[in-house]
Each structure stands twice: as structure tokens, then as C-alpha cells.
Amino acid sequence: MPEVFLLIKVAVRFGVKNDINNFLLELIRMVKCTHSNDREIPDLSRILQHYNPELQGCAYYFTSHGGRI
Numbered sequence: 548m549p550e551v552f553l554l555i556k557v558a559v560r561f562g563v564k565n566d567i568n569n570f571l572l573e574l575i576r577m578v579k580c581t582h583s584n585d586r587e588i589p590d591l592s593r594i595l596q597h598y599n600p601e602l603q604g605c606a607y608y609f610t611s612h613g614g615r616i
Contacts (some may be wrong), residue, residue, distance in 0.1 A: 551571075554567065554570075555567055563612075582610075582614070583610055584611075585610055585614075
């Protein structure tokens with residue numbers, strides 16, 4: 548993510564590495580918390596003979612918080 552890269556670059560320049568380190572640790576904690584309730588993804592099932600992804604496109608499934616499976 549360019550925004551996070553820029554944030555780290557500016558933090559290093561201005562000497563606030565500890566603040567950025569704490570921010571990144573909190574960000575990681577929040578991402579883990581967001582995904583903690585994700586269910587296991589069942590095996591993908593193929594639809595044969597009636598479905599042609601090259602012609603009809605692909606279907607995507609999403610988690611409750613919007614992550615694409």
C-alpha cells in the first residue's frame with residue numbers, strides 16, 4: 548500500500564519510528580481480529596457440463612467483512 552509506505556518513509560525522516568511501530572502493531576492486531584471469525588473455506592466445487600468460465604465469467608465469494616475468497 549503506497550500510503551503505508553509513505554507513512555513509514557516520513558516517520559523515518561522525522562524520527563518517530565516508535566510511533567509508527569506501535570501503529571503497525573495495532574494495525575496487524577486489528578486485521579487479525581477482523582479475520583478471527585472467518586470460517587474455513589470449503590473445497591471448491593466445479594460445475595461441469597453446464598458452466599463455462601471462459602464464456603460466462605467467474606463467480607467470486609466474499610467473507611462477511613468483504614474479503615474475496
